[in-house]
Amino acid sequence: MTAAARISLDLIGIxxxxxxxxxxxxxxxxxxxxxxxxxxxxxxxxxxxxxKVLGGTIAPDEGEIVIDGKxxxxxxxxxxxxxxxxxxxxxxxxFFNLDVAGNVxxxxxxxxxxxxxxxxxxxxxxxxxxxxxxGARFQPxxxxxxxxxxxxxxxxxxxxxxxxxxxxxxxxxTSSLTLAETQRLLDVVRRLRADGVAILFIxxxxxxxxxxxxxxxxxxxxxxxxxxxxGSINRxxxxxxxxxxxxxxxxxxPQARQGPVVLRIRNFRTEAYPQAPVDLEVRGGEILGLAxxxxxxxxxxxxxxxxxxxxxxxxxxxNDKPVASGSVPAAIAAxxxxxxxxxxxxxxxxxxxxxxxxxxxNLSAIATAGFVDRRAEMEIADRSRSRLSIRxxxxxxxxxxxxxxxQQKVVLAKWLGLDPRLIxxxxxTRGIDVGAKAEVYRLxxxxxxxxAAVLMISSDMEEVIGVSTRVAVMRRGAIAGILSxxxxxxxxxxxxxxx
Amino acid sequence: MHKKDIGLAVxxxxxxxxxxxxxxxxxxxxxxxxxxxxIGLFGLFSIAEAFVIVTAGIELSIGSVIALLGVIFIDLIAxxxxxxxxxxxxxxxxxxxxxxxxxxxxxxxxxxxxxxxxCGLLIYRGIARFYTxxxxxxxxxxxxxxxxxxxxxGRTAGVPHSVMAFGVFAVLAWFLLHRTVFGRHxxxxxxxxxxxxxxxxxxxxxxxxxxVLCAFLTGVSxxxxxxxxxxVQPSSHGNFYxxxxxxxxxxxxxxxxxxxxxxxxVVLGVVLLQVLQNLVNLLGIPSSLNFAVMGAVIxxxxxxxxxxxxxxxxxxxxxxxxxxAEVSRTPSANS
Numbered sequence: 017m018t019a020a021a022r023i024s025l026d027l028i029g030i031x032x033x034x035x036x037x038x039x040x041x042x043x044x045x046x047x048x049x050x051x052x053x054x055x056x057x058x059x060x061x062x063x064x065x066x067x068k069v070l071g072g073t074i075a076p077d078e079g080e081i082v083i084d085g086k087x088x089x090x091x092x093x094x095x096x097x098x099x100x101x102x103x104x105x106x107x108x109x110x111f112f113n114l115d116v117a118g119n120v121x122x123x124x125x126x127x128x129x130x131x132x133x134x135x136x137x138x139x140x141x142x143x144x145x146x147x148x149x150x151g152a153r154f155q156p157x158x159x160x161x162x163x164x165x166x167x168x169x170x171x172x173x174x175x176x177x178x179x180x181x182x183x184x185x186x187x188x189x190t191s192s193l194t195l196a197e198t199q200r201l202l203d204v205v206r207r208l209r210a211d212g213v214a215i216l217f218i219x220x221x222x223x224x225x226x227x228x229x230x231x232x233x234x235x236x237x238x239x240x241x242x243x244x245x246x247g248s249i250n251r252x253x254x255x256x257x258x259x260x261x262x263x264x265x266x267x268x269x270p271q272a273r274q275g276p277v278v279l280r281i282r283n284f285r286t287e288a289y290p291q292a293p294v295d296l297e298v299r300g301g302e303i304l305g306l307a308x309x310x311x312x313x314x315x316x317x318x319x320x321x322x323x324x325x326x327x328x329x330x331x332x333x334x335n336d337k338p339v340a341s342g343s344v345p346a347a348i349a350a351x352x353x354x355x356x357x358x359x360x361x362x363x364x365x366x367x368x369x370x371x372x373x374x375x376x377x378n379l380s381a382i383a384t385a386g387f388v389d390r391r392a393e394m395e396i397a398d399r400s401r402s403r404l405s406i407r408x409x410x411x412x413x414x415x416x417x418x419x420x421x422x423q424q425k426v427v428l429a430k431w432l433g434l435d436p437r438l439i440x441x442x443x444x445t446r447g448i449d450v451g452a453k454a455e456v457y458r459l460x461x462x463x464x465x466x467x468a469a470v471l472m473i474s475s476d477m478e479e480v481i482g483v484s485t486r487v488a489v490m491r492r493g494a495i496a497g498i499l500s501x502x503x504x505x506x507x508x509x510x511x512x513x514x515x
Numbered sequence: 516m517h518k519k520d521i522g523l524a525v526x527x528x529x530x531x532x533x534x535x536x537x538x539x540x541x542x543x544x545x546x547x548x549x550x551x552x553x554i555g556l557f558g559l560f561s562i563a564e565a566f567v568i569v570t571a572g573i574e575l576s577i578g579s580v581i582a583l584l585g586v587i588f589i590d591l592i593a594x595x596x597x598x599x600x601x602x603x604x605x606x607x608x609x610x611x612x613x614x615x616x617x618x619x620x621x622x623x624x625x626x627x628x629x630x631x632x633x634c635g636l637l638i639y640r641g642i643a644r645f646y647t648x649x650x651x652x653x654x655x656x657x658x659x660x661x662x663x664x665x666x667x668x669g670r671t672a673g674v675p676h677s678v679m680a681f682g683v684f685a686v687l688a689w690f691l692l693h694r695t696v697f698g699r700h701x702x703x704x705x706x707x708x709x710x711x712x713x714x715x716x717x718x719x720x721x722x723x724x725x726x727v728l729c730a731f732l733t734g735v736s737x738x739x740x741x742x743x744x745x746x747v748q749p750s751s752h753g754n755f756y757x758x759x760x761x762x763x764x765x766x767x768x769x770x771x772x773x774x775x776x777x778x779x780x781v782v783l784g785v786v787l788l789q790v791l792q793n794l795v796n797l798l799g800i801p802s803s804l805n806f807a808v809m810g811a812v813i814x815x816x817x818x819x820x821x822x823x824x825x826x827x828x829x830x831x832x833x834x835x836x837x838x839x840a841e842v843s844r845t846p847s848a849n850s
Contacts, residue, residue, distance in 0.1 A: 376699070
């Protein structure tokens with residue numbers, strides 16, 4: 017980075033109206049070089065739209081932007097870039113067919129003379145120092161397809177830093193990172209702040225905001241909800257800012273009343289880790305947290321139990337009866353269901369209506385001679401909407417119009433109709449707001465207290481410790497250890513996860 | 516989807532009205548019956564194609580299958596003396612085998628539908644030409660087999676049986692796609708195959724069934740075509756028919772990305788395409804421009820559809836904005 021002048025940016029009275037909703041209503045936000053501002057708010061509060069205004073991809077309908085003393089009504093993407101505004105988006109979209117250097121310098125490729133071919137050596141040389149600074153363990157020549165989610169995140173940050181960045185906007189940068197990786201990222205943030213970069217840090221993980229932010233700006237329903245100055249930044253204050261009330265009993269594990277063993281897997285070997293046989297039991301009435309680093313094989317284990325992926329060996333038993341492996345219908349028939357990690361890719365049909373999504377796994381139950389009973393469909397969807405407090409005005413509108421938290425509730429609603437005996441949730445609260453999180457926890461608790469077994473995969477330490485009855489920690493495909501509620505602590509989990 | 520169907524119906528009626536004004540022969544009983552016959556013939560395989568497109572697949576071998584099954588049907592009856600109901604059954608079984616083969620290659624060997632059916636297009640055409648030594652398989656058994664002749668080229672109350680068959684299959688297809696569990700599964704697999712698997716849907720079976728349905732309907736259509744033309748020239752019979760089918764499906768609101776479309780739409784699409792063909796004749800446009808007219812109308816239709824959609828979005832936006840202005844004028848105390 018060259019020593020550019022520190023940025024001074026103010027958004028004043030920004031309003032943006034979308035066809036379906038008012039995204040921003042008279043929102044103001046200021047940020048100066050050398051400070052970290054945490055931007056918090058529930059999903060749908062307007063954070064993403066505000067980011068897009070800063071990036072120049074949308075023009076606000078009202079309001080002005082004062083940048084380095086100059087006032088304008090909107091920025092173009094080129095102007096935003098010229099002012100040194102850079103983004104790391106929540107949804108990573110790397111080009112998997114390129115290497116790291118190609119991704120970082122995409123559109124700004126270095127060329128060799130005299131023919132103008134791409135100069136890979138020069139690009140690697142340019143990118144290497146950035147990777148070193150971030151503490152990345154991969155090379156400029158590494159193919160992007162070989163990177164883990166966390167490394168892809170680092171690559172995106174390197175991309176942002178490769179421009180002359182004065183304002184770095186991080187949108188949920190840690191949602192797929194492990195604790196150690198998160199710490200490393202926060203260190204990078206602190207170092208950039210020391211260099212005079214302004215950082216806008218958007219996250220649902222309040223502990224991180226608390227750790228790194230100098231100031232916190234809250235948004236609620238597209239309006240400014242208030243600000244917290246350094247010293248008054250704490251969890252309770254932030255939650256109040258986001259939802260306008262206290263969330264009582266946010267984390268409560270289910271009442272300890274353990275039933276019989278529901279799921280038993282023996283000598284179970286997944287395709288990802290064929291040398292690591294897994295033995296595990298989950299009892300009715302408990303929430304078993306499944307912790308571990310990203311890539312420890314938790315998702316693969318869940319997919320194999322549910323029959324999405326073929327199995328290398330071993331067996332799955334539900335209520336002491338074996339379940340045919342590699343078949344989702346067999347798993348569902350045995351009472352297993354899975355809420356996948358990738359909500360949009362695996363959990364939902366985004367263009368389909370709420371009712372169509374909710375009844376999809378259970379269509380034959382509401383069909384006569386193969387014909388769908390559409391009245392029953394609407395009734396089920398309506399009941400699910402009230403049971404899960406899904407905020408959706410209409411049952412026949414596409415679920416793509418809903419916020420992330422409400423979409424996740426639709427995924428849950430799909431399975432409730434089947435009365436599952438074992439529900440596996442893979443990162444169930446990733447990227448959803450505090451209010452929806454509380455709803456998801458309440459639902460998991462209800463299911464467990466109703467006698468079902470709950471297996472929750474989560475990389476959010478607070479969450480794992482807060483809601484689990486027991487925690488199994490995975491390392492390189494195997495169960496490294498199981499902690500009872502009394503032994504739960506971040507240190508204990510981490511020790512097992514890292515080994 | 517509903518609105519799209521209405522838009523298409525309006526387009527069909529408008530084109531029809533214009534042709535009638537310029538050349539009233541359009542609505543003469545003879546011309547209407549002939550056009551209806553063609554609508555029936557082309558409609559059968561267009562519905563077939565729609566079932567594949569809705570799964571985000573494509574079937575390019577329809578024309579070649581019509582040629583191959585056509586020559587087999589004629590040969591079995593004319594050269595081998597096979598009773599026509601048996602020949603009919605053999606052709607349908609063969610069509611199902613073709614559908615199973617395509618479905619198997621696509622789901623088990625994970626080949627792309629475009630590649631599989633493109634190879635089918637070349638292979639079946641080649642076999643048809645080799646089988647007949649590139650000669651025209653003609654026949655005159657219409658008079659010897661009056662029942663067959665009546666069933667496939669006859670008319671009842673002036674209505675060609677081909678269009679009746681089309682109507683029956685269209686109604687069945689509508690119920691199948693829009694009202695049954697299987698139809699829901701077809702749409703789901705086409706929209707998001709991964710999410711469909713997570714719902715416990717046997718996605719491979721759904722896709723294979725779609726190709727079998729498609730091939731079966733193509734087989735039925737092959738017999739109608741053979742009986743209609745009374746001779747099959749294996750190098751040209753059915754050429755480009757898959758493209759008519761794709762065009763009709765796209766006009767009918769089927770997305771090539773899968774997961775959406777309506778049977779009413781594809782029926783209207785077929786009608787529009789045949790009316791356009793007819794229009795070229797009736798308005799004295801050189802028949803060499805036939806494809807150009809069809810392509811131009813489809814393009815204009817698709818552009819109009821997207822523009823209309825964008826216009827509605829903008830109007831919706833305006834409405835929300837003025838509603839906001841209303842709210843802003845009454846200052847709120849809660850922020």
